[in-house]
Amino acid sequence: MPEESTWEPPEGSWASSAARRRNMQAIRSRDTKPERVIRRLVHAKGLRYRVAARPLPDLRRTADLVFRPTKVAVFIDGCYWHGCPEHYVSPKTNPGYWSEKVARNIARDRNTDHQLTEAGWLVLRFWEHEQSDVCAATIAAAVLERRGQPHVPED
Template sequence: MMVGIEVPAAVDGSWAVSPGRRRNMQANRSRDTGPELALRKLLHARGLRYRIAARPLPALRRTVDLVFRRARVAVFMDGCYWHGCPEHYRVPKQHTGYWSVKIATNVERDRDTDTRLLEAGWTVLRFWEHEDPEECAQTAWEAVHRAIARAEPT
């Protein structure tokens, strides 16, 4: 329990406040979301190969949605709710304190992940789930090809 935040009683040993809420939260995917699958399909069709939900840095206990190891490019497809999209995130009506802290922590962790990857020489791309997959794929394709071209000896 977080200090100063009231967390409702759990259902059946879970943190969820009701069986329905528990089912709803369990249905949220951490990978293979619709926007992520659309991006992957487009990148694969353009000839790019990548690792899915991989750790780019062994010491960093965080995974990246798409990892292009050779190019050192990390691609994230962030959900508007879970990552606090400035355009679409809305504070929930129930348990506001808990969720506001949760989302703020996610955003803080995202920035920390970006910083660590950048310091290690990676290119970091973050896309929102509401962005056009074609545009995201084009941006990622260009970043991967630029990184590979820089790495090749002349």
């Protein structure tokens, strides 16, 4: 008779490790709904960009939208994973691990901002809960300004 497993989920957890793994794997790192909506709006303004690309070849980080000629990198940050001051809530299960993970993400974001800025890039960061049309207008204005084109406000 095979030995019984001694692993038990943490107290308060509703999922087995396999279920939690499937759940975590289902979370998108790109092509989230806020990203897709903002991309569609920016594209409708006639701007073209790279999706999920490295702004700097030696930097192992990708931006959600990259405008290489004008050196504009856009990040649409998820409230949970990037520690939104308005919406982040520490999880009840294994809070130490997850809070440290989010803190590392925030530190990496700041480091990314610093490295890109030092290389002459403009970094634009938006939270997933921000209004997509406002984000798209801000992105378009920044790209056009860096191209040396006047930005014409929409009606």
